[in-house]
Amino acid sequence: NAGVMQNPRHLVRRRGQEARLRCSPMKGHSHVYWYRQLPEEGLKFMVYLQKENIIDESGMPKERFSAEFPKEGPSILRIQQVVRGDSAAYFCASSQEAPANTGELFFGEGSRLTVL
Amino acid sequence: ILNVEQSPQSLHVQEGDSTNFTCSFPSSNFYALHWYRWETAKSPEALFVMTLNGDEKKKGRISATLNTKEGYSYLYIKGSQPEDSATYLCAFDTGNQFYFGTGTSLTVIP
Numbered sequence: 001n002a003g004v005m006q007n008p009r010h011l012v013r014r015r016g017q018e019a020r021l022r023c024s025p026m027k028g029h030s031h032v033y034w035y036r037q038l039p040e041e042g043l044k045f046m047v048y049l050q051k052e053n054i055i056d057e058s059g060m061p062k063e064r065f066s067a068e069f070p071k072e073g074p075s076i077l078r079i080q081q082v083v084r085g086d087s088a089a090y091f092c093a094s095s096q097e098a099p100a101n102t103g104e105l106f107f108g109e110g111s112r113l114t115v116l
Numbered sequence: 117i118l119n120v121e122q123s124p125q126s127l128h129v130q131e132g133d134s135t136n137f138t139c140s141f142p143s144s145n146f147y148a149l150h151w152y153r154w155e156t157a158k159s160p161e162a163l164f165v166m167t168l169n170g171d172e173k174k175k176g177r178i179s180a181t182l183n184t185k186e187g188y189s190y191l192y193i194k195g196s197q198p199e200d201s202a203t204y205l206c207a208f209d210t211g212n213q214f215y216f217g218t219g220t221s222l223t224v225i226p
Contacts, residue, residue: 004159035216042120042218043160043205056213091159105150105207105214107159 002027005074006092006108014116019079019086021111025094032075033105034067037089046090049075082115089113118142120208122217129196130225136192137220139206143187147211151180151191154203154219163191163204196224 005024013019025032030051035043036059045059049069060067064082069075079086089112093105121140129135141149148167152160164173169184177194193200203219 033214043207043216045213045215048213058213104162104165105160106162107152109157109159 004029004092004094004106004108006090006111008111009109010112010114012114012116013082015083016081019082019113019115021077021079021090021092021113022074023077023092023094023108024074025092026096026106029094029096029106031095032069033093033095034075034077035091035093037091037110039088043091046077079113082113084115087113087115118145118208118210118215120206120215120217122204122206122220124220125218126221126223128223128225131196131198133196133224134192134194135196135222136190137204137222139189139191139208139217141187141189141206141208141215143185145210146184146187146208148209149182149184149189150207150209150214151189152205152207154205156202160205165209191220193222196222198224198226200224 032049034046037043047060047067048056064080066078089110091110092108123138150165151163153163154160164180166182171182173180179192182189201224203221205219207214207216
């Protein structure tokens with residue numbers, strides 16, 4: 001039973017380019033969360049999605065960042081016109097149940113974005 | 117923004133020593149408290165989830181306690197082994213969202 005799969009594991013972009021990070025949740029999980037870890041900081045919540053719906057995007061920067069979780073396929077975190085401050089590790093987690101049921105989060109190994 | 121603090125930030129102990137560290141969180145909007153173990157280059161793995169004040173959970177040599185009234189949880193490791201070296205994260209769960217601390221980095225010296 002495969003865990004949460006993220007790709008790419010490492011991504012290098014130049015300023016102004018776009019970054020797309022993909023996350024396939026665990027089989028049977030319909031809840032996906034994206035977190036960002038900046039250097040020397042903890043995991044910061046970005047967005048919580050269910051299939052085809054954004055449930056909570058309160059942690060997403062207002063500009064350049066977007067996320068989706070289509071009916072078919074992985075969840076995608078998209079960063080347009082990347083800047084150096086976007087360099088971070090982006091972690092995806094999935095759960096079978098909603099947080100209100102203390103659904104346990106299962107994490108991927110992260111995608112490390114470096115912006116040159 | 118909810119503040120979840122963990123202390124110490126890092127810790128070095130000798131093999132065989134017992135150790136503990138703290139997670140502090142708000143005493144309001146509490147739904148659950150989660151502990152995760154995060155080894156370098158791997159993904160965080162769930163250790164415990166605690167929901168009730170006074171909860172104590174144990175898994176092998178690792179145990180955790182919870183005090184929701186004063187807003188803290190302790191994680192204990194008895195007889196530390198080198199394989200316990202990792203970052204230990206706590207996450208405050210409001211029922212809608214998880215707020216993570218910055219972690220305690222534990223290094224067990226053989």
